[in-house]
Amino acid sequence: MGWSKTLKATVAAAAMMTATPALAEVTFGALFPFSGGLALLGEESARGLEIAVDEINARGGVQGEPVVLERGDAVDNNQAIGEARRLISRENVVAIFGSYSSSRSIAASQVAELAGIPYFELGAVADEVTGRGFDYLYRLNPTAEDMGEMIIEMIVEQVAPALDIDPTELTIGILHEDSSYGTSVASHQNRFAAEAGLNIVTTLSYPANIVDMSSLVLDLKEREVDVVLQTSYQNDSVLFLRQRHEAGFEPAAIIGSGGGYSMQQTADAVGTDLIEGVLNIDFTQYVVNTEFTPGLEEFVETYRAKYGEDPRSGHSLTNYVGALAVLEAIDSAEGLEPAQIRSAVDAIDIPAGTTASGNGVWFDENNQNQRARMMGLQWQDSRLVTVHPADAAASELRLGD
Amino acid sequence: MEVFLQVLVNGLMLGGLFAIIGIGLTLIFGIVKVINFAHGEFLMVGMYAAFLLTTALDVHPYTTAIAVIPLLFVFGMLTQRFLIQPLMNARDDHIQIFVTVGLSTALINLALLVFGAEFATTPPSGLRTALEIGPVRVLVGQLVVFGAATLLVVGLTLYLNNTQFGRAIRAVAQNRAAARLMGINVNWVYIVTFGLGAACVGLAASLIAPLYPTSQTIGTYFVLIAFVVVVLGGMGSITGAFLGAMVIGLIDSFSAYYIGSDLREVAVFTVFLLILILRPQGLFGGRQTLSHVS
Incomplete structure (x- = not known):
């Protein structure tokens, strides 16, 4: 070289x-x-x-x-x-x-x-x-700020209506890795959620190389959190998705912020059942309304x-x-x-x-x-499909039964 | 009460995980008296080996232990023979630490080169299935890790106390010079002990691989906790490492739930510091020398 x-x-x-x-x-x-x-x-x-x-x-x-x-x-x-x-x-x-x-x-x-x-x-x-x-x-x-804003917008405009509940009645838990990525996205989530009048019940941080999240999962479960927002890399995304299942914690929606949630490998690691329906925010992906x-x-x-x-x-x-x-x-x-x-x-x-x-x-x-915005995505049939905003959506949001 | 029991069980299972990784380290630490900073990377090598064998041969991850344990045993022996032993009589003992740090960095980057930055997922093969025992949930794989750690402690203790070579190992640990005068091949004892320590990690790797995704940095987290466990238990004490692991696992679990997840490491290391201030030799450490020339 x-x-x-x-x-x-x-x-x-x-x-x-x-x-x-x-x-x-x-x-x-x-x-x-x-x-x-x-x-x-x-x-x-x-x-x-x-x-x-x-x-x-x-x-x-x-x-x-x-x-x-x-x-x-x-x-x-x-x-x-x-x-x-x-x-x-x-x-x-x-x-x-x-x-x-x-x-x-x-x-x-x-x-x-x-x-x-x-x-x-x-x-x-x-x-x-x-x-x-x-x-x-x-x-x-x-930017990260746009990510936080988009997540809250998606909860208000799409997730709450799909669950047939007023957005302010949802209990929301924020989970993030503690480097600048997780911390900044989580702080934007908190700020935009407060502006929208949403109910954030807890904000939990952890190091990205964590090996056991059972205590965090238990905490969210005991607080009866409806919507979990996680900002994470791959290891901790897999860990959370697995451990929440193993602990029998079934929130109505899980929303990632890019990172591990955008990767096919995460889906492969946790398996089809656990990734299905999981939401995510990221740059424009390929399953989108091409108009x-x-x-x-x-x-x-x-x-x-x-x-x-x-x-x-x-x-x-x-x-x-x-x-x-x-x-x-x-x-x-x-x-x-x-x-x-x-x-x-x-x-x-x-x-x-x-x-x-x-x-x-x-x-x-x-x-x-x-004029650059993130998009809301959902894992549907093992593919990451655009569901938000409405003019870019390739498919309807699927939540609840 | 249910939550309390669940947190308790989570802590014990976490303790089992730390124990099975810490046992090999305490063996090397207590007997060869080398601080092996590459211990976590030994685990990583073992986990990658378990991953490759499981996916290539389409077998249950546990069966890979048959190959991974001997592999790590040989790997440990080679490390001792060709990296540590030439430095055993160096004027400054610390040079051995730098060798293991170098080995650690080299292994991490080698893994990055070979496997890329993406992580390898060993098929869980049903080991991540939750069992409901009364009010608590526990994974099959976690129970196996806990059981294996317990058996390993019992097995190693029996081996060290009741066999000729086990006695030789303890003799070398107590006084290297005297052991040599008694006709013990000290270098060979070191090589085998290092191999045994690494083989324990091999067992741990096969048991942990189906539970956690393998990445090149997986060792860096575990090795720190493993050191805490070993020092807390008393360097070289195998039973101590096991109980130290339980203490750390429980503190981690309880502090994460009752105090806050961001304070779990603060809690773990505060207790660690307190115990060391009050009992510098660790919970179960007797008086023993850590000098090489004793």
Whole structure:
């Protein structure tokens, strides 16, 4: 790796000395965790970006020049910073796309901000990503706050009516792992629930590597909780779903917040019976009303042709839509200087329901895309099916008997 | 009352789980006097082996113990022979700790490379079925773990007290130099003991695999609790490890229910610190030397 990088740098340096401007191509950084524990979804996210680049190049590139992606492996926060520096100073990227992981994004975007290079976040959900007043950081995807809001909205608009009960009469228990992901989603859930007048009876946190949740399950059971909201990774999702069954705890609804609840492996691990009917909130997935997501089928076909398998999660789709919107805007910019890119991106105005993920694009003063939303999903017949909002739903919510 | 009984049973079952993992560690700790930070990763290796054998051969997860126990036994012996033994006479004992930390990190990343970040689910094969005994519910698999931990304690105690090699192991633990003068092959005793400790983890792995999804980080949680259990019980005391595990399991379960799930670790470690302040040798530890050159 070190050797090939050195070689590349040498070749690049030699090329810089001899090359003529006629050979111009536009280089963008693709900064994702490509190795380590987050590699699976990091790679999945990058695939969406690659498909967007292919599509732009097929249309003639940006401003007449072909687009090239230079990968940076953000295996941890330190390396994310190092790779961002390399992309900016050695590869001379025009802008960076990233990063799936919130902590990697927060670390790497500081480098880009100081260098004055635009950084387009396509998949990290933590509040802090856009909460820092950065000028060059834009986020295309929906956030943890949106996740909390969407869950409460789904309870009020769909779950309570399906159970034929007033939303304020439901007893709701919140269960979350205690890192920043679980804590931030749970705090948004609490806030939006309070605004909606819902009855949260308990909020329980636990470390994600927990090995026994029987006490938590017992607590929820004794409080006769109707709706359980869990924000969790895979291990703890499986553990809860199994242990609540073993303890004979039968809440009317269980709602996850992405993470472990979005993964087919979780469904396989707990089995068809236990996953059936479980609700979830996440980025747009593939079983959705395609009238709300024009271009989704083409995306899936392109994905299959390029990678020889079905998309492994909704991350590629969300990254694809975000990257495409940005690349199209840069294509119409005056030039490739950071200020020119920023003004082109600031002007993006894409309504919701017109892209392959259904997300629109319009940035607020914090450079957060205000038209990106999560969707409500339900495990039906071992597939994750969109059930909320109504205009994106592929199927009716199934709850109760 | 029903809730109290259920929390009690949950705690005992959790204790059984901690015990079966802690027994191997206390054996290595008490006799070889090496703090094996890779203990949790031994468990991970065993669980992956159990997973692979169960899915490849389509057998009951328990039957994989026939292969996993010898596998871990050999793995433990090799670790002692080629990693620990060359450092046994190092001027600074702490170097052995770093070797086991290195082994732990290497094994975690190796597992990440081989199995990826996704976790492996061994088929539960009915072991996650809840039995209703009076007012409480308990899983078949948990009862088996509890029973196996109890038998393992009895078996090992009998072995150490009543066999020639068991006596040799205890002699080495008491005084390495004297044991060598009596004609005991100390290095061989260490290798076999390390193997035995690892084999206990092998048994634990086959019993736990159907209950918990296997991931490359599964060991990191268990190893911390295993250390607490071993220190609490008195280093090297097998009965102590068992009872220490029960104490920790019960505190974990009761504090999580009656105090709050986010405070369970606070409760566990507070009690741990208190016991150590009042009884530094642990609940069942006698006076014994932890020096290598004794």
